[in-house]
Amino acid sequence: MRARTLPASGLVLSRASSSPLICCQCLHNDISNQIALQSRKYHPTRRKSASPFGAAVSAAQTIFKGLPKAPPGISVDPLRMVGKELKFLTKNIRQLLGSGHPTLDKVAKYYTRSEGKHMRPMLVLLMAQATALTPRKGRSNASSPVPVNDPISAPSILADNNPDLNPLVSSSMEAKYDFVGDENILPGQRRLAEITELIHTASLLHDDVIDNAVTRRSSNSANIQFGNKMAVLAGDFLLGRASVALARLRDPEVTELLATVIANLVEGEFMQLKNTAADEKRPVFTDETISYYLQKTYLKTASLISKSCRAAAILGDSTPEVVESAYSYGRNLGLAFQLVDDMLDYTVTDAELGKPAGADLELGLATAPLLFAWKDSPELGPLVGRKFGQEGDVQRARELVYKCDGVEKTRQLAQEYADKAVAAISDFPDSEAKAGLIQMCEKAMNRRK
Ligand code: FPP
Ligand code: MG
Numbered sequence: 001m002r003a004r005t006l007p008a009s010g011l012v013l014s015r016a017s018s019s020p021l022i023c024c025q026c027l028h029n030d031i032s033n034q035i036a037l038q039s040r041k042y043h044p045t046r047r048k049s050a051s052p053f054g055a056a057v058s059a060a061q062t063i064f065k066g067l068p069k070a071p072p073g074i075s076v077d078p079l080r081m082v083g084k085e086l087k088f089l090t091k092n093i094r095q096l097l098g099s100g101h102p103t104l105d106k107v108a109k110y111y112t113r114s115e116g117k118h119m120r121p122m123l124v125l126l127m128a129q130a131t132a133l134t135p136r137k138g139r140s141n142a143s144s145p146v147p148v149n150d151p152i153s154a155p156s157i158l159a160d161n162n163p164d165l166n167p168l169v170s171s172s173m174e175a176k177y178d179f180v181g182d183e184n185i186l187p188g189q190r191r192l193a194e195i196t197e198l199i200h201t202a203s204l205l206h207d208d209v210i211d212n213a214v215t216r217r218s219s220n221s222a223n224i225q226f227g228n229k230m231a232v233l234a235g236d237f238l239l240g241r242a243s244v245a246l247a248r249l250r251d252p253e254v255t256e257l258l259a260t261v262i263a264n265l266v267e268g269e270f271m272q273l274k275n276t277a278a279d280e281k282r283p284v285f286t287d288e289t290i291s292y293y294l295q296k297t298y299l300k301t302a303s304l305i306s307k308s309c310r311a312a313a314i315l316g317d318s319t320p321e322v323v324e325s326a327y328s329y330g331r332n333l334g335l336a337f338q339l340v341d342d343m344l345d346y347t348v349t350d351a352e353l354g355k356p357a358g359a360d361l362e363l364g365l366a367t368a369p370l371l372f373a374w375k376d377s378p379e380l381g382p383l384v385g386r387k388f389g390q391e392g393d394v395q396r397a398r399e400l401v402y403k404c405d406g407v408e409k410t411r412q413l414a415q416e417y418a419d420k421a422v423a424a425i426s427d428f429p430d431s432e433a434k435a436g437l438i439q440m441c442e443k444a445m446n447r448r449k
Helices: 024-041 056-063 078-096 102-113 119-131 167-180 187-210 222-226 228-247 252-272 287-315 320-347 368-376 380-385 393-403 406-424 432-446
Strands: 003-006 011-014 020-022
Touching: 078 102, 078 119, 078 187, 078 228, 078 432, 102 187, 102 222, 102 228, 119 187, 119 287, 119 320, 119 432, 187 222, 187 228, 187 252, 187 287, 222 228, 228 252, 252 287, 287 320, 287 368, 320 368, 320 406, 320 432, 368 380, 368 393, 368 406, 380 393, 393 406, 406 432
Parallel strands: none
Antiparallel strands: 003 011, 011 020
16 A cells, blocks of 8 residues: 655555545654754754744734743643633633523533643734744735634624624723733734634534543533533534634634534544444454554544644744644644553543543543553454453453553653654744743643643
8 A cells, every 4th residue: 555645744645535634654764864954953953933824923923922931941831821811711702602592502612611731722812923923925015914703704694693792882892802812912813812712622522422421521522411412502503603703703724624624524423433443343463453452542633733833823824834834733732642641541530530541441532551551462353343342351451451551651652752842943033922831841741630
């Protein structure tokens, strides 16, 4: 089978399936190259002028003022950087979700009641700030902010009644944005941050139905609270309103990216329904087992993070190099984040997670810790094949994961991706936002929920 590599993503398109596969060897080489590259980039003698972004940085600094610099090596709290922005995020998201139907209004806003981690919007906002200091392409219309609430079609045609966001008062909404906002974050980037949270929340509403979840963020999950039908429909409603908001950014490239994320999420979820590509009864561990898992992980988790980081840079009119760096950062952080998620399922308690721990094996899922154990313990094959469905399977699988260091090996792989994410933005000029992005990688690695 011949394969074609997509250089920006590290994905390989297989001719036979034309679905994106992450090639194990490419990933391995990629990791080694990046580690070498990273040690060069972080060499203490590196001079600032060595940055390929060079002189354009100072020009950018004159346009985008007010970004404080963090000295190299000093970490900042990313929450502090964008905390003020995030305070308004939930309020704005709830406004986007207003419905004249009182029950739909309630179900759609249900997961916005409790504060989530807001990791995706935080990354978009930090990326917007960090790339504000990098070179711009200089599009002629780049300086005029996009009117993010203005409909494109006539409201009478749209017939989409949102009592919380009346298009006739859109200019006052804009004013609120300007009043609270950091001037280095454009209104379109701020709206993008909200869109990422809408898409993520929609996927959680659907995911909880698929997984028969009972809790989410330490409360009843939406499917338990309102039933499966309403939870699914509310997820659809979120996607609809996210799509409207996306269209109003008036950027086809960004629309293409975020619409593809939605398709990717579904593809990733479909892949997760099977533990291996062949879905045999007695599967044998091969390199493809890991490729399949990483491809699924990219689609399910890293796609939204990587494409929204890319979109943030595009909306900021960044150069192609900066756009690629933002994408690479998001892709690697996204992979690291999901690997840690899969690790935590084996290591923390329900109370810490705010949802049942150990759920993956119960759901029949073979994630990274199990796959590493399977590599050393072929006896896991039949258990994977029957999705740990026989009495004692889950317990036996868990024992083998611990015996074979599956958790530690997962952590190491996650660390490699986190390091690659840091390396991807190493040429960005030093700023608190860049330090915040680096800190997000550390937080992703050290989190307990
Ligand atoms: C959480 O996974 C779920 C996701 C990251 C994506 C789920 C995607 C879908 C259900 C496809 C439909 C998508 C849309 C946009 C409607 P998890 O079950 O591993 O995490 P959890 O433990 O938090 O539930
Ligand atoms: Mg789930």
